[in-house]
Amino acid sequence: xxxxxxxxxxxxxxxxxxxxxxxxxxxxxxxxxxxxxxxxxxxxxxxxxxxxxxxxxxxxxxxxxxxxxxxxxxxxxxxxxxxxxxxxxxxxxxxxxxxxxxxxxxxxxxxxxxxxxxxxxxxxxxxxxxxxxxxxxxxxxxxxxxxxxxxxxxxxxxxxxxxxxxxxxxxxxxxxxxxxxxxxxxxxxxxxxxxxxxxxxxxxxxxxxxxxxxxxxxxxxxxxxxxxxxxxxxxxxxxxxxxxxxxxxxxxxxxxxxxxxxxxxxxxxxxxxxxxxxxxxxxxxxxxxxxxxxxxxxxxxxxxxxxxxxxxxxxxxxxxxxxxxxxxxxxxxxxxxxxxxxxxxxxxxxxxxxxxxxxxxxxxxxxxxxxxxxxxxxxxxxxxxxxxxxxxxxxxxxxxxxxxxxxxxxxxxxxxxxxxxxxxxxxxxxxxxxxxxxxxxxxxxxxxxxxxxxxxxxxxxxxxxxxxx
Amino acid sequence: xxxxxxxxxxxxxxxxxxxxxxxxxxxxxxxxxxxxxxxxxxxxxxxxxxxxxxxxxxxxxxxxxxxxxxxxxxxxxxxxxxxxxxxxxxxxxxxxxxxxxxxxxxxxxxxxxxxxxxxxxxxxxxxxxxxxxxxxxxxxxxxxxxxxxxxxxxxxxxxxxxxxxxxxxxxxxxxxxxxxxxxxxxxxxxxxxxxxxxxxxxxxxxxxxxxxxxxxxxxxxxxxxxxxxxxxxxxxxxxxxxxxxxxxxxxxxxxxxxxxxxxxxxxxxxxxxxxxxxxxxxxxxxxxxxxxxxxxxxxxxxxxxxxxxxxxxxxxxxxxxxxxxxxxxxxxxxxxxxxxxxxxxxxxxxxxxxxxxxxxxxxxxxxxxxxxxxxxxxxxxxxxxxxxxxxxxxxxxxxxxxxxxxxxxxxxxxxxxxxxxxxxxxxxxxxxxxxxxxxxxxxxxxxxxxxxxxxxxxxxxxxxxxxxx
Numbered sequence: 035x036x037x038x039x040x041x042x043x044x045x046x047x048x049x050x051x052x053x054x055x056x057x058x059x060x061x062x063x064x065x066x067x068x069x070x071x072x073x074x075x076x077x078x079x080x081x082x083x084x085x086x087x088x089x090x091x092x093x094x095x096x097x098x099x100x101x102x103x104x105x106x107x108x109x110x111x112x113x114x115x116x117x118x119x120x121x122x123x124x125x126x127x128x129x130x131x132x133x134x135x136x137x138x139x140x141x142x143x144x145x146x147x148x149x150x151x152x153x154x155x156x157x158x159x160x161x162x163x164x165x166x167x168x169x170x171x172x173x174x175x176x177x178x179x180x181x182x183x184x185x186x187x188x189x190x191x192x193x194x195x196x197x198x199x200x201x202x203x204x205x206x207x208x209x210x211x212x213x214x215x216x217x218x219x220x221x222x223x224x225x226x227x228x229x230x231x232x233x234x235x236x237x238x239x240x241x242x243x244x245x246x247x248x249x250x251x252x253x254x255x256x257x258x259x260x261x262x263x264x265x266x267x268x269x270x271x272x273x274x275x276x277x278x279x280x281x282x283x284x285x286x287x288x289x290x291x292x293x294x295x296x297x298x299x300x301x302x303x304x305x306x307x308x309x310x311x312x313x314x315x316x317x318x319x320x321x322x323x324x325x326x327x328x329x330x331x332x333x334x335x336x337x338x339x340x341x342x343x344x345x346x347x348x349x350x351x352x353x354x355x356x357x358x359x360x361x362x363x364x365x366x367x368x369x370x371x372x373x374x375x376x377x378x379x380x381x382x383x384x385x386x387x388x389x390x391x392x393x394x395x396x397x398x399x400x401x402x403x404x405x406x407x408x409x410x411x412x413x414x415x416x417x418x419x420x421x422x423x424x425x426x427x428x429x430x431x432x433x434x435x436x437x438x439x440x441x442x443x444x445x446x447x448x449x450x451x452x453x454x455x456x457x458x459x460x461x462x463x464x465x466x467x468x469x470x471x472x473x474x475x476x477x478x479x480x481x482x483x484x485x486x487x488x489x490x491x492x493x494x495x496x497x498x499x500x501x502x503x
Numbered sequence: 504x505x506x507x508x509x510x511x512x513x514x515x516x517x518x519x520x521x522x523x524x525x526x527x528x529x530x531x532x533x534x535x536x537x538x539x540x541x542x543x544x545x546x547x548x549x550x551x552x553x554x555x556x557x558x559x560x561x562x563x564x565x566x567x568x569x570x571x572x573x574x575x576x577x578x579x580x581x582x583x584x585x586x587x588x589x590x591x592x593x594x595x596x597x598x599x600x601x602x603x604x605x606x607x608x609x610x611x612x613x614x615x616x617x618x619x620x621x622x623x624x625x626x627x628x629x630x631x632x633x634x635x636x637x638x639x640x641x642x643x644x645x646x647x648x649x650x651x652x653x654x655x656x657x658x659x660x661x662x663x664x665x666x667x668x669x670x671x672x673x674x675x676x677x678x679x680x681x682x683x684x685x686x687x688x689x690x691x692x693x694x695x696x697x698x699x700x701x702x703x704x705x706x707x708x709x710x711x712x713x714x715x716x717x718x719x720x721x722x723x724x725x726x727x728x729x730x731x732x733x734x735x736x737x738x739x740x741x742x743x744x745x746x747x748x749x750x751x752x753x754x755x756x757x758x759x760x761x762x763x764x765x766x767x768x769x770x771x772x773x774x775x776x777x778x779x780x781x782x783x784x785x786x787x788x789x790x791x792x793x794x795x796x797x798x799x800x801x802x803x804x805x806x807x808x809x810x811x812x813x814x815x816x817x818x819x820x821x822x823x824x825x826x827x828x829x830x831x832x833x834x835x836x837x838x839x840x841x842x843x844x845x846x847x848x849x850x851x852x853x854x855x856x857x858x859x860x861x862x863x864x865x866x867x868x869x870x871x872x873x874x875x876x877x878x879x880x881x882x883x884x885x886x887x888x889x890x891x892x893x894x895x896x897x898x899x900x901x902x903x904x905x906x907x908x909x910x911x912x913x914x915x916x917x918x919x920x921x922x923x924x925x926x927x928x929x930x931x932x933x934x935x936x937x938x939x940x941x942x943x944x945x946x947x948x949x950x951x952x953x954x955x956x957x958x959x960x961x962x963x964x965x966x967x968x969x970x971x972x
Contacts, residue, residue, distance in 0.1 A: 047624070049693060050693075055691065057688075057693065058688040058689075058691050060688070065686055065693075068627040068628065068718075068720075069628075070593060070596060070597055070628045070629075071597075074597060094616075094617060094620075094716070095713070095716075096713070096714060096716070104696070104701075104714065105696035108693070108694050108695075108696040108699050108714075109692055109693065109694065109695070109696050110691065110692075110693060111693035111694065114714075114716060115694075115716060115717050115718040116716050116717075117620065117623065117624040117627060117716070117717055118617075118620050118621045118624040118625075120589075120590070120621070121589070121590075121592070121593055121621065121624045121625055121628060122593065122628075123590070123593075124539060124590055124591065124592075124593050124594035125593035125594050125596065125597045125628070127539060127594065128539055128540075128543060128594045128597060128598075129597075143613075143614055143616075143617045144612075144613050144614075144617065145612055145613075145649045145650075147563075147612075147648045147649050148563065148587075148612045148613065148649070151563075151586065151587050152587045152589070152590065154586065155516070155586040155587040155590045156590055158537040158586060159537065159538075159539045159590060159591075159594070160539075175713060176713075178711075178712040178713055179616045179711055179712060179713035180614045180616050180617070180711065181614075181709060181710035181711060217534055219526075219527040219529070220527075222524065222527050222579070222807060223578055223579075224518060224519075224526065224534075224577070224578065224579060224580035225577050225578065225580065225584075226577075226578070227573070227574035227577040227578050230577050232573075240650060241650040242648055242649065242650060243647040243648060244564070244565070244644060244645075244647055244648035245565060245573065245577075245583075247563070247564075247565075247583060247584060247585050247586070248584050248585075248586055249537075249584040251537075338691060
């Protein structure tokens with residue numbers, strides 16, 4: 035297989051994303067995340083490198099699992115402060131023409147009716163360049179912030195998300211017919227009311243009566259991203275996701291995942307390649323291997339171990355502060371008292387990891403693979419990851435910002451292009467057109483195209499909305 | 504009194520805002536509301552005219568009171584489709600330096616914890632140019648869209664809004680101390696955890712435990728706008744608002760309002776001029792009175808009467824479709840069977856209005872005053888409105904977009920400047936600095952500065968957030 039390699043930039047509206055402590059590096063600019071031009075310059079850089087998209091992570095809550103305390107997160111800026119990702123989009127869209135924006139938004143904090151409007155608005159204003167990374171939240175501190183005692187059980191959260199998505203699909207796909215909007219100045223008719231339908235949704239979690247507030251946007255439904263490797267998460271991805279983001283540390287783990295999610299998609303009546311898989315990967319580039327290795331050593335000196343363990347404890351829900359740094363990982367138990375080795379999903383499960391080694395490994399590149407070397411060496415490695423796993427590309431993590439992406443654009447992309455593994459220009463059309471090359475809309479076999487506006491399977495009675503007036 | 508006249512542009516992320524039917528005018532571009540450059544060009548035009556702000560209205564729901572049917576709203580684009588206002592801000596901020604952005608957001612549809620983050624994010628990215636128009640929603644169709652049977656009673660909505668605001672104030676004003684953020688690369692300390700506090704809010708509607716997710720933004724609390732003329736609304740404005748938007752049709756009504764809201768603010772321990780009052784006003788300008796009148800006649804030919812009555816029925820909750828066009832307004836009863844004359848608050852209460860006349864009057868300029876004339880005639884009128892009422896300026900409504908604002912910038916602003924009634928340059932600083940000239944923060948006497956992070960009046964126990972880990 036010699037598929038083109040696709041690149042996304044994995045970023046977050048925060049100081050320290052997946053490189054705990056690296057904000058202290060003298061060439062790092064993430065602490066400028068509050069400045070609009072930090073983002074617009076980054077977007078322009080990525081578009082220069084023909085990146086498909088910017089994948090903007092998010093989390094609601096503070097990483098307070100490590101030592102049962104949020105102090106470590108705040109002191110080291112471990113994903114706090116963390117600003118709203120959606121507000122970055124339109125400024126970046128204004129200065130680019132092709133770059134896609136995959137924004138993370140949790141189903142836990144906003145009603146789908148108003149959320150659907152936010153996304154439609156962004157799809158209009160970006161002319162079809164918006165994606166949505168659907169997440170259910172994983173920090174109890176986020177739940178407490180909105181008055182819940184703790185997060186709902188994991189599987190319940192996916193059932194809730196299914197219902198949430200169905201509301202969104204009805205609004206995006208079914209409320210306004212394709213030819214509802216006429217914009218006919220001479221007749222004075224903006225839209226044909228007979229082609230605009232109220233949805234009448236009666237799900238387990240949401241009851242919604244109303245028309246979508248937005249006319250159809252270029253893609254209608256945004257490109258749907260999902261990140262989540264659990265069994266239920268995989269089922270959710272197979273049902274909804276068009277692009278899956280995973281952080282597999284080895285090609286073997288990634289290949290198993292790719293095969294499994296594609297088989298699950300097929301079981302849902304979708305095509306195997308209806309789901310693109312992007313693995314997180316971090317690259318440290320130099321003009322030569324030696325230069326790259328020296329850069330990597332320099333970066334490593336800025337890793338903050340407490341910040342790394344703060345992130346890792348938050349991601350897994352296991353307080354690593356209860357263990358000595360030199361204790362082996364196999365001593366660590368999950369909160370249910372089981373061995374936690376699998377939970378941490380290390381690069382080399384056969385090796386005996388200590389907590390300290392785990393922290394150092396996570397310090398650059400999070401839990402994903404890291405490749406250090408010349409453009410040729412890194413290109414070799416990325417090609418191998420693609421070809422051995424059947425994946426579609428990478429979410430590249432940042433180490434020093436924007437240096438990491440500058441190196442990719444200036445050193446790696448030309449090398450990949452020389453090898454014929456990277457596009458030389460953007461394809462036309464929306465974000466979805468660029469990813470799949472078959473139009474701006476969800477594939478006809480996707481669940482989002484199957485919805486009916488009314489749960490009973492017939493158009494909602496028009497009167498249901500106007501009742502009581 | 505010869506206060507400077509302040510101007511805001513009253514706009515909405517929709518096709519037909521307060522000029523029902525005018526989207527059909529050959530020179531009107533509101534139907535381009537989906538294009539980002541429509542907005543960035545408008546923002547640049549307004550900044551060229553030294554407007555203080557752009558006041559971005561919003562509504563969740565569809566105007567379905569007229570004839571008990573939403574068809575009229577959809578056919579004539581009477582504030583539907585209506586896209587999310589927040590997503591316009593950062594693109595416009597990127598191409599301007601001074602213009603403020605007052606965005607409308609209802610307390611009814613999003614939790615204050617995540618809403619507070621959205622606004623802080625915007626305050627950071629705009630470098631302190633954000634305002635928030637606090638609304639409680641008025642359309643039952645909006646309530647049904649999020650699974651409620653109907654809107655809560657009016658006064659209950661304000662009690663809910665009070666609680667919502669208190670959560671926001673605690674997050675914005677009290678969670679992070681001024682010197683909490685150090686950004687100290689050499690010591691590796693981003694923020695001092697001892698100066699970042701979890702709020703512990705136990706209000707009638709919201710329970711919130713957590714730190715604000717954002718570091719302090721330039722203004723912390725956005726400039727607080729409020730629009731609402733009811734008794735309870737006025738009390739809410741006196742307590743919270745720094746700028747009030749009203750649509751008084753006569754100077755007498757406006758003066759009564761200005762005096763009353765200022766007296767109420769003083770009763771709340773604030774200064775009388777802590778609340779700026781902006782009246783809605785629509786101007787139609789020509790180089791001469793005759794040219795302006797001809798333009799007005801041309802505009803009027805594009806008013807759509809059904810669309811006007813759709814808006815008016817939605818605003819008041821009274822179905823004007825039940826009456827003949829030539830019936831006098833005094834026949835109209837409120838839903839409670841009372842006379843509705845006062846509800847409609849016409850320009851001339853002494854006159855006998857018919858429904859038809861009411862629709863035609865509302866067709867240009869909504870329920871606010873309209874002045875047609877040369878720059879000198881319009882300037883005379885605006886000066887008189889200011890000086891007779893003690894108000895602070897105007898929210899200028901649009902008729903034909905962007906022509907209405909282009910005329911203001913090119914014809915009216917120079918005339919007001921010649922008269923010494925309009926600034927010749929922006930003041931430095933944030934939106935609040937520009938409005939009040941005394942720093943970026945809420946006045947010390949404002950309720951938002953009085954909040955304690957804990958309802959019990961003492962700092963929240965640090966453990967309350969980390970409990971259970």
